[in-house]
Amino acid sequence: MHDLYGAWTVTHKPKCLAEIVGNTEAIKQFVDWIKSWEKGVPRKRCVFLYGPPGIGKTVTTEVAANDFKMEFVEKNASDYRTEDAINHFAGLASQYGSLFGSRRIILLDELDGLTGTSDRGGVKAITDIAKTAQFPIVLIANNAYDPRFTNLRNYCLLIEFKKPGAGEVAKRLKQICEKEGIQADEDALKFIAQRSGGDVRSAVNDLQALGQGKKKLTFEDVSWLGYRDRQDTIFNVLRMIFYGKTVFSAKQAMNMSDVDPDMLFEWIYENVPAHFTDPHDLANAMDALAMADVYRGRIRRTQDWSLMRYVVDYMTGGIAMARQNTKASGWIPFKFPTRIMMLSRSRADRATRRSIGNKIKRRCHISAVRASKEVLPYLRIIFKNNVDMAARIAKWLDLDREMVEYVSGSEEKAEEIVKLMG
Amino acid sequence: MSFEMWAEKYRPKKLDDIVDQKDIVERLKSFVKSRNVPHCIFAGPPGTGKTTAALCLARDLYGDVYREHMMELNASDERGIDVVRETVKTFARTKSIGEIPFKIMILDESDNMTSDAQQALRRTMERYTETCRFIMCANYSGKIIEPIQSRCAPFRFTFLPREEHDRYLKEIAAKEKVKLVPEGLDAIFEVCGGDLRRAINTLQSGASLGKPVDAKVVYSITGKASPADVQKMLKVAMDGDFLEARKQLRDMIQKYGVAGSDLIRQIHTEIFRGDVPEKWKIKLADIVGEVDYRLVEGADEEVQLSALLAKLVEAGNELKTEK
Numbered sequence: 001m002h003d004l005y006g007a008w009t010v011t012h013k014p015k016c017l018a019e020i021v022g023n024t025e026a027i028k029q030f031v032d033w034i035k036s037w038e039k040g041v042p043r044k045r046c047v048f049l050y051g052p053p054g055i056g057k058t059v060t061t062e063v064a065a066n067d068f069k070m071e072f073v074e075k076n077a078s079d080y081r082t083e084d085a086i087n088h089f090a091g092l093a094s095q096y097g098s099l100f101g102s103r104r105i106i107l108l109d110e111l112d113g114l115t116g117t118s119d120r121g122g123v124k125a126i127t128d129i130a131k132t133a134q135f136p137i138v139l140i141a142n143n144a145y146d147p148r149f150t151n152l153r154n155y156c157l158l159i160e161f162k163k164p165g166a167g168e169v170a171k172r173l174k175q176i177c178e179k180e181g182i183q184a185d186e187d188a189l190k191f192i193a194q195r196s197g198g199d200v201r202s203a204v205n206d207l208q209a210l211g212q213g214k215k216k217l218t219f220e221d222v223s224w225l226g227y228r229d230r231q232d233t234i235f236n237v238l239r240m241i242f243y244g245k246t247v248f249s250a251k252q253a254m255n256m257s258d259v260d261p262d263m264l265f266e267w268i269y270e271n272v273p274a275h276f277t278d279p280h281d282l283a284n285a286m287d288a289l290a291m292a293d294v295y296r297g298r299i300r301r302t303q304d305w306s307l308m309r310y311v312v313d314y315m316t317g318g319i320a321m322a323r324q325n326t327k328a329s330g331w332i333p334f335k336f337p338t339r340i341m342m343l344s345r346s347r348a349d350r351a352t353r354r355s356i357g358n359k360i361k362r363r364c365h366i367s368a369v370r371a372s373k374e375v376l377p378y379l380r381i382i383f384k385n386n387v388d389m390a391a392r393i394a395k396w397l398d399l400d401r402e403m404v405e406y407v408s409g410s411e412e413k414a415e416e417i418v419k420l421m422g
Numbered sequence: 423m424s425f426e427m428w429a430e431k432y433r434p435k436k437l438d439d440i441v442d443q444k445d446i447v448e449r450l451k452s453f454v455k456s457r458n459v460p461h462c463i464f465a466g467p468p469g470t471g472k473t474t475a476a477l478c479l480a481r482d483l484y485g486d487v488y489r490e491h492m493m494e495l496n497a498s499d500e501r502g503i504d505v506v507r508e509t510v511k512t513f514a515r516t517k518s519i520g521e522i523p524f525k526i527m528i529l530d531e532s533d534n535m536t537s538d539a540q541q542a543l544r545r546t547m548e549r550y551t552e553t554c555r556f557i558m559c560a561n562y563s564g565k566i567i568e569p570i571q572s573r574c575a576p577f578r579f580t581f582l583p584r585e586e587h588d589r590y591l592k593e594i595a596a597k598e599k600v601k602l603v604p605e606g607l608d609a610i611f612e613v614c615g616g617d618l619r620r621a622i623n624t625l626q627s628g629a630s631l632g633k634p635v636d637a638k639v640v641y642s643i644t645g646k647a648s649p650a651d652v653q654k655m656l657k658v659a660m661d662g663d664f665l666e667a668r669k670q671l672r673d674m675i676q677k678y679g680v681a682g683s684d685l686i687r688q689i690h691t692e693i694f695r696g697d698v699p700e701k702w703k704i705k706l707a708d709i710v711g712e713v714d715y716r717l718v719e720g721a722d723e724e725v726q727l728s729a730l731l732a733k734l735v736e737a738g739n740e741l742k743t744e745k
Contacts, residue, residue, distance in 0.1 A: 368496070386630035392426045
């Protein structure tokens, strides 16, 4: 099965419904609807699967067709741009029995692709098919609530596909790594999963780009994701800033390459303490960074990007000029900015903390804000030390697995607690 | 399902169950008897029974169906003017069905409402007095605008006296079959200062360790439960270890979600204590003030505060060379 050049999104496409990441509720609804055809034509002959890209709408249909041994007919937007085109296959697809007597499922993918007035007939024709189809019809679009679909929606069972959580995506990535024989750090996979924002397809693509042909995948390997700069360029820039003799030469460093200023800021912020050891120099360098940050804040607020030049002034020249007492001594390595990893993780953490706060609020007559400050620390202690009590509390508060994992701080504990929750 | 957090499980259900705050309870009972409740402000420190008293009042007034006649809103979560305009107003203006013609709106942590929202609330309170009575719970009644204060009957909640506090915790410990030794009880009171919610939470998490709750257990818990160990971080910085201090700062902000504004406040207090050289104190206060302002402006908490830590390293170094 080792296809060296195949896209992993194809080679590792789910083979059965259980392999699809998340959306269990939606998939169940979909399967129930297909089963209902066994008892004759149901009231809604058409399902409309909608949701953001890359989360398994098409795959679900394909896999279901396979599971139920149905003949699978797929059409893309380009196939039904006009009423004529659609009528052409409408008859073929829905009115006549399949050649071998097997059942058929018809997928009309990428309905969003229908645009403009000339396509309007297309939606009407699809609506007509939806009214009279003799076979299950599956429609897929990112947004089912587009006004063009108003009438069509009446004849469809709407099923929403949602973005799966980063944890679920990471789990799928891990399975793929196992099949590819890659030993991957949990952190690395979580980083990829979080960056994809729930888009499983893009996460798998990223994983392939970073991991193909490797035996091991570490956080360092993936942290470059999305940053086009190469490590050696960054090191040169940092050296010129940290050890520049003039403001001009330090500022030049920035122009030498097209480093992303925010990323460079993090590199400087991480490495300043090791390269400015004199307390006075350190304070000045940190001061310069703080000022650069103030200007970044102003840019964020005003969206006036011309202020960027002051950010650059402070984080290049400001840093270079902070060196008064520290002598350049020996070779000090540059370290990767750890904060990047923590930031992406803590963003997810904040969201989890907020949802736990909301769960506590429902039960404990206390605001979500205060709950996460005042109740959560005690829950942490309980969840670490007493799984029985933790399981009862988790059930009472209606915490889900991800929340339990967050409170208990470890996967093994969470496993135990969830098991006890029954 | 039964209550699993003891602080909820042992929350009094009726006014009669509330043993402390006697004067307040008496007055609230007289409201129930006369079947009339004015707008109220329940002011007092956290964990003294404000929300409990409001809930008990509602239950005594309406019986078991009290939830249909009452709404609880947390101003910390929903403090904008829109909430007052929409949620509160919609609730307040619809008539209650039943023998009591008004409903009760509990606005918890209402000192966190913006003053705009309070202004909007003031009109709502006035217009719909007949159909809705407000109970505003707050830590500081001073943060509630005058016009609302003048429309409300004030109630001042105070910390539980030591005997009540002890009796309460002992009762819970007995019912939950937890061994609570006297030194443990002392420690809880010392650490929580009469805040009953914290005290009960401390007791429960202490019990989760599966051994008798003594002073050592209590201190180990509160150590973990208050990760904002600002004092320690400042000391590390003063001793010259910037990287460690920055790591502690990062943990507080990212791991434990301590708000930058809270840290600033604590740092400001700490500066004036302890080992900071006299001539640095005001200088540092100025820097703290500057950081405070920058954070309001939307700067990065960690970057700004670590620049402050670097200043402390500098101050600590100066102190060393002077000696």
